[in-house]
Amino acid sequence: MKVEAKILLGLGLFFGLMCAVYWNWSLENAGGVMMFAAMLLGFLPGSYYYWWSRRMKQRPEDNPQATQTQGAGVVGAFPGSSIFPFVMGMGAFFVVLALVFGIWLLVPGLGLVVWALLGGTAEGRRGGQH
Amino acid sequence: MTDVLDPPVHVEPHDGGHEEHHGPTGILNWLTTTDHKVIGLSYTVTAVIMLVIGGLFAEIIRGQLATPNGTLVSLAQYNELFTMHGSVMIYLFAGPFAFGALANIIVPIQIGAPDMAFPRLNALSYWLYLTGAITMLSGFFTAGGAANFGWVGYAPLSNSLNTPGAGADLWIGGLLLTGFSAIFTGVNLVATIFYLRAPGMTMFRMPIFTWNMLVTAILILLAFPVLTAGLIMLYADRHFGTHIYSVAGGGVPVLWQHIFWFWGHPEVYILALPFFGMVTEIIAVFSRKPVFGYKGMIFATLTIAALSLGVWAHHMFTTGVVLLPFFSIMSLLIAVPTGIKMFNWIGTMWRGQIWFSTAMLMAIGFLFTFLIGGLTGIYLASPPLDFFTHDTYFVVAHFHSVVMALVLAGMAGLYYWGPKITGYLLNEKIGKAQFWFLFIGSQVFTIPLYILGLQGMPRRMAVYPHDPQWKMLNDLSTLGAVLIGLSTVLFVVNVVVSWKKYPAGDNPWDAHTLEWFTTSPPPHHNFYRLPQIRSERPTWDHNHPEHRALHHGEHEPAHENAGAKQ
Numbered sequence: 001m002k003v004e005a006k007i008l009l010g011l012g013l014f015f016g017l018m019c020a021v022y023w024n025w026s027l028e029n030a031g032g033v034m035m036f037a038a039m040l041l042g043f044l045p046g047s048y049y050y051w052w053s054r055r056m057k058q059r060p061e062d063n064p065q066a067t068q069t070q071g072a073g074v075v076g077a078f079p080g081s082s083i084f085p086f087v088m089g090m091g092a093f094f095v096v097l098a099l100v101f102g103i104w105l106l107v108p109g110l111g112l113v114v115w116a117l118l119g120g121t122a123e124g125r126r127g128g129q130h
Numbered sequence: 131m132t133d134v135l136d137p138p139v140h141v142e143p144h145d146g147g148h149e150e151h152h153g154p155t156g157i158l159n160w161l162t163t164t165d166h167k168v169i170g171l172s173y174t175v176t177a178v179i180m181l182v183i184g185g186l187f188a189e190i191i192r193g194q195l196a197t198p199n200g201t202l203v204s205l206a207q208y209n210e211l212f213t214m215h216g217s218v219m220i221y222l223f224a225g226p227f228a229f230g231a232l233a234n235i236i237v238p239i240q241i242g243a244p245d246m247a248f249p250r251l252n253a254l255s256y257w258l259y260l261t262g263a264i265t266m267l268s269g270f271f272t273a274g275g276a277a278n279f280g281w282v283g284y285a286p287l288s289n290s291l292n293t294p295g296a297g298a299d300l301w302i303g304g305l306l307l308t309g310f311s312a313i314f315t316g317v318n319l320v321a322t323i324f325y326l327r328a329p330g331m332t333m334f335r336m337p338i339f340t341w342n343m344l345v346t347a348i349l350i351l352l353a354f355p356v357l358t359a360g361l362i363m364l365y366a367d368r369h370f371g372t373h374i375y376s377v378a379g380g381g382v383p384v385l386w387q388h389i390f391w392f393w394g395h396p397e398v399y400i401l402a403l404p405f406f407g408m409v410t411e412i413i414a415v416f417s418r419k420p421v422f423g424y425k426g427m428i429f430a431t432l433t434i435a436a437l438s439l440g441v442w443a444h445h446m447f448t449t450g451v452v453l454l455p456f457f458s459i460m461s462l463l464i465a466v467p468t469g470i471k472m473f474n475w476i477g478t479m480w481r482g483q484i485w486f487s488t489a490m491l492m493a494i495g496f497l498f499t500f501l502i503g504g505l506t507g508i509y510l511a512s513p514p515l516d517f518f519t520h521d522t523y524f525v526v527a528h529f530h531s532v533v534m535a536l537v538l539a540g541m542a543g544l545y546y547w548g549p550k551i552t553g554y555l556l557n558e559k560i561g562k563a564q565f566w567f568l569f570i571g572s573q574v575f576t577i578p579l580y581i582l583g584l585q586g587m588p589r590r591m592a593v594y595p596h597d598p599q600w601k602m603l604n605d606l607s608t609l610g611a612v613l614i615g616l617s618t619v620l621f622v623v624n625v626v627v628s629w630k631k632y633p634a635g636d637n638p639w640d641a642h643t644l645e646w647f648t649t650s651p652p653p654h655h656n657f658y659r660l661p662q663i664r665s666e667r668p669t670w671d672h673n674h675p676e677h678r679a680l681h682h683g684e685h686e687p688a689h690e691n692a693g694a695k696q
Contacts, residue, residue, distance in 0.1 A: 001324075003332075003333040003334070004324050004333065007348075007432070008348075010432075011348070011436065014436045015436075015439070018439075018440050021456075022440075022453070022456065025453055025456060026452075026453040026456065027451070027453070028388070028451065028452075030385055030388040030389065030392075031388060031392070031442070031443070034356055034388075034389075034392045035439070035440070037356075038352050038439055041351065041352055060328075060329030060330070061327035061328065061329060061330070061331050061332065062332055062333075063329065063330065063332070064330065064332050064335075064664075065330070066329035066330040066663075067329060067330070067662065068328070068329055068330075068660050068661075068662065070329045071328060071329035075244065075326065076244075076247070076326070078164075078244055078245045078249055078655065079164050079249055079250060080163075080164060080165065080654065081154055081159070081162040081163055081164055081165075082162055082164055082249075082250050082253065083161065083162045084250065085164070085250050085251070085252075085253035085254040085256075085257055086161045086162065086253070086257055088254050088257070089254055089256075089257020089258055089260070089261055090257070090261070092257075092258060092261065092307060092310070093257075093261035093264075093265070093307070096261075096262075096265055096303035096304075096306060096307055097265070097303070099299060099302075099303055099365065099369075100296050100299040100300055100303055101296070120250065124250075
């Protein structure tokens with residue numbers, strides 16, 4: 001996890017320096033704000049990963065000598081199928097169409113989104129379908 | 131819950147190590163699947179359809195320009211065509227093909243993962259992409275036609291006064307949906323690569339393609355939210371009476387350009403880096419050598435990505451309100467890591483036993499074409515030269531050299547990984563014919579455009595003055611576009627002719643990385659067993675223990691407790 005942390009921290013450092021140079025040199029603010037945000041996107045997860053990497057046990061994927069048996073066991077929940085991403089996608093589709101063709105399309109759009117949120121959450125609690 | 135990475139070591143299939151999938155079948159399977167391979171295949175088919183649609187628009191554009199006062203389409207239709215050609219190719223083909231299609235299928239398998247980290251989010255990404263594509267293209271069926279302000283949507287041309295109608299709104303809406311699709315895919319790729327690698331698959335053992343996809347995913351997370359915010363503000367200007375991009379209300383039109391290109395230039399690398407990764411894998415496999423300068427490649431990729439976010443305003447030199455030296459220096463610097471990559475690709479081939487398969491030919495074609503596109507990009511990083519060539523066909527030629535290089539690389543990827551995905555090889559003879567049509571067509575298409583640009587022909591014009599040389603150059607470019615179109619026809623013919631004809635086996639190329647260790651196509655959750663991972667070439671190490679990678683300080687392979695011997 002240390003390498004992952006260093007990549008993100010390096011990113012944050014680069015954009016921090018760039019932001020400082022650009023902010024002082026240029027005459028507009030948009031670029032500086034965007035680089036400041038990019039710096040945060042590097043530092044926020046990067047510092048969390050770094051903090052965590054110093055406290056956690058070495059993971060098998062970070063160990064160059066790890067054997068496959070060290071990765072045995074449950075690695076996560078991977079549902080084989082679910083209708084709710086499709087429902088959510090259709091809901092988002094109708095929401096966007098509502099922006100163009102009429103606010104009434106928000107009714108089926110948001111309806112589908114809420115259905116997908118509730119159904120997907122319930123499905124997740126059950127562990128998903130295989 | 132599933133327990134997939136549970137093989138005893140690497141050889142004996144483990145009873146509990148995998149599971150059969152008993153989900154829905156047919157259309158319901160397609161609607162409900164969360165398997166990254168099926169989703170990736172859906173992305174592939176959709177993206178190739180988008181390539182064909184965008185290609186048809188290009189053929190009509192070139193048909194119109196074959197004569198100085200072309201009448202194939204009206205001026206208004208021409209505006210719609212070049213707008214939607216660019217939009218379809220950039221937003222709906224190149225990006226989704228790279229990070230939606232191939233990355234989705236290949237990355238989890240390359241790192242020994244059972245699936246993407248968030249399978250349902252992955253499925254949602256696809257549905258947002260598909261509905262975004264339908265939304266954007268449906269503009270053609272509205273009364274006012276599709277969006278017609280160029281694929282960059284510059285304000286104030288894109289406001290409701292200059293571009294009224296549903297077509298522009300559908301363009302914005304479609305882009306919002308595909309943007310969220312990209313962001314979700316970015317999140318998924320980062321989480322998958324950070325958390326689902328197999329034991330022993332350290333970061334510096336990951337294949338270059340996976341590395342490039344990680345960096346691409348981070349770029350997506352940095353760049354796409356900015357575009358999304360910009361689009362919401364554009365929509366607000368069009369419908370809610372705000373004046374964010376309008377001088378009349380105290381807004382700043384050039385702010386759109388800053389926002390658009392802060393996304394738009396990293397987008398160039400979001401498109402390019404995955405294809406760089408594909409080419410790296412292919413060149414190494416078909417040169418029978420490891421990647422030359424593996425770590426150098428990774429650091430070059432990271433450097434390109436970082437620099438790409440600091441060069442956006444080189445697209446805006448002629449606005450007169452940008453910091454020319456800053457953006458010029460940063461843009462020129464990108465040539466350094468890109469040059470390192472070019473050097474390493476050649477270094478990988480150097481003294482290798484090169485196998486000129488279709489995939490390898492396409493990869494070599496990429497090197498030539500990308501070199502032309504890259505070098506002309508360096509010209510454009512210089513403000514005095516950019517002032518001279520801005521908005522001329524020189525710029526069009528430059529980025530078409532780059533994207534044609536990416537099409538060559540994408541085709542290389544399809545020929546290389548297609549057998550892994552489908553279980554069947556494509557016909558090599560037809561593939562090689564396709565390569566020559568595509569490669570020669572790309573050069574015949576773009577090189578006349580460079581000359582036209584240097585002679586001052588402006589882009590986005592449906593008609594041009596009667597000049598015999600301009601006509602001849604335009605005709606040549608049209609001929610190139612026809613050759614490229616024929617190459618696409620050959621690809622479709624190849625798919626039909628080769629359909630389930632040439633079984634591929636698990637590793638038809640004697641390739642290096644983990645995806646070639648599993649079956650073709652891979653089973654549900656990808657692996658029945660995994661080899662020991664001791665280098666960036668675990669499958670090669672397993673299949674060729676006598677030639678496996680040596681550890682630091684190690685001299686005799688027999689001393690190593692190799693995975694194959696356990």
